[in-house]
Amino acid sequence: MKLQQNHFRDALREGRVQIGLWIGLPDPNVAEAVAAAGFDWLLFDAEHAPNDPQTILDQLRAVAAYPVHGIVRPVEADCALVKQYLDIGAQTLLIPMIDTREQAELMVRAMRYPPEGIRGMGPALARASRWNQIEDYVNLANGQLCLLVQAETQQAMRRLTEIANVEGVDGVFFGPVDLSASMGLRGQPNHPEVQRAILEGIATVRAAGKAAGVLAADRECARKYLHAGAQFVAVGSDATLLVKAARELIRAFRPQDESPPPQNQSAY
DSSP states (O other): OOOOOHHHHHHHHHHHOEEEEEOOOOEEEEEEEEHHHSSSSSEEEEESOOOOHHHHHHHHHTTTSOOOEEEEEEESSSSHHHHHHHHHOOOOOEOOOSSHHHHHHHHHHHHHOOSSHHHHOGGGGGGTEEEEEEEHHHGGGGOEEEEEEEOOOOHHHTTHHHHTTTTTOEEEEEEEHHHHHHOOTTTOTSSSHHHHHHHHHHHHOOOOTTTEEEEEESSSHHHHHHTTTTTTEEEHHHHHHHHHHHHHHHHHOOOOOOOOOOOOOOOO
């Protein structure tokens, strides 16, 4: 049995755009239902959604048969959680709230087996190695992992060049909602100052030779980020799509219900 190639990471290194969808509903049926829709990647969120390693494992299994890459976002930049998510089979992690070069460097080490890193050795119990059935897994695993870090505070933006230049960081993802709050513009991710910071951040990350990413449920905004050079862009989320479709359906039968839908202000 051979180790699966990380095609998502390869695409980023080759400069190819990867379009994704955010998954927050902790159900493998939801994950599988969208797995064949045509997205390049699905992000399974354990920061703001009620996920844990077991529910993430179920979702990774649900999409394994489809041509889509599963990315996992842990609740925080914790070495023990990184180890767990790698062991259940995630090859790409998106780590939230990385504000300094030192934090990014620690996550690089957490992603790798010694001597390059500090990931604990437990392949016999790990789905990632197919329980020691993937030949030479412990010597090949480091070469197929992808680390994405989130810059979502003013502190991170000030140190963005340092963070992006950390060896082992494959990409930097911008969180517009958290960044807007950090800038004193809470709930205004589309404010011109926030947008300017993100566009400048994309340029900074690309100048460092790394991939830039962002989430934008608004299609024109997503196209703007792509035009600016973002390579991995999430263009929506499962919960938002469901709510929008449900509201549109009921309004077709109750047109008097014209209350505006809630703004898309989820803390991605």
